[in-house]
Amino acid sequence: QVQLVESGGGLAQAGGSLRLSCAASGRTFSTLNMGWFHQAPGKEREFVAAISWGGLSTTYGDSVKGRFTISRDNAKNTMYLQMNSLKPEDTATFYCAGRSGSALATTGRLYDYWGQGTQVTVSS
Numbered sequence: 001q002v003q004l005v006e007s008g009g010g011l012a013q014a015g016g017s018l019r020l021s022c023a024a025s026g027r028t029f030s031t032l033n034m035g036w037f038h039q040a041p042g043k044e045r046e047f048v049a050a051i052s053w054g055g056l057s058t059t060y061g062d063s064v065k066g067r068f069t070i071s072r073d074n075a076k077n078t079m080y081l082q083m084n085s086l087k088p089e090d091t092a093t094f095y096c097a098g099r100s101g102s103a104l105a106t107t108g109r110l111y112d113y114w115g116q117g118t119q120v121t122v123s124s
Contacts, residue, residue, distance in 0.1 A: 002026040002113040004096050009118030012086050016122070020081040022096030022115060030054075030074040033099050036081050037108055038092035038120070047106040048094070049081060059104050063089075086122045093117040 008020040022034070035050035049060045049070035058070050067086075072079040079096060097111035105111065 002029070002032065002098055004098060004113055004115035006094065006096050006115045006118040009094060009120045011121045011123065014086060014088055014122055014124050016086050017082070017084045018086065018120060020083065020094055020096075020118060020120075022079040022081075024077045024079070024098065029077040029098075031100070032113075033101060033104055034070075034072060034079045035097045035099070035105065035111060036070060036079075036094060037097060038090075038094045039117075040092040043092075045095075045108050046092075047108070050104040050106060051079065052104055057104060059106065061106070083120070086120075088122045088124045090120060090122050093119050 003025045005023045012018050033053050036048040037045050039045040047061045051058045051070045055072050067084050069082040095117045096115045098113040099111045
């Protein structure tokens, strides 16, 4: 079993930056492919970014390409999402997720473990 806890959310102005963290405990973090998703009120959950277990492969949703960077530190059992050039439309609850499968995944149903979420609000 894996427990995931997100932190780092909050209020930012448009054009500003935030850095989210996802701390993992339980099963070996370094064996999991990880991802970030977000969900705004009244909208479906949307893929943000994913990173392979070793950190060598990443993929991003179209809406965040060039603005967000996903990374991980397996020695610290932590994944990060650096969010730059924030836009009001980035306002959402952000969730980290982990999966045991061998490939990166952009679909939420393919993930086995989820955090409780952290709120990000971007003001215009």
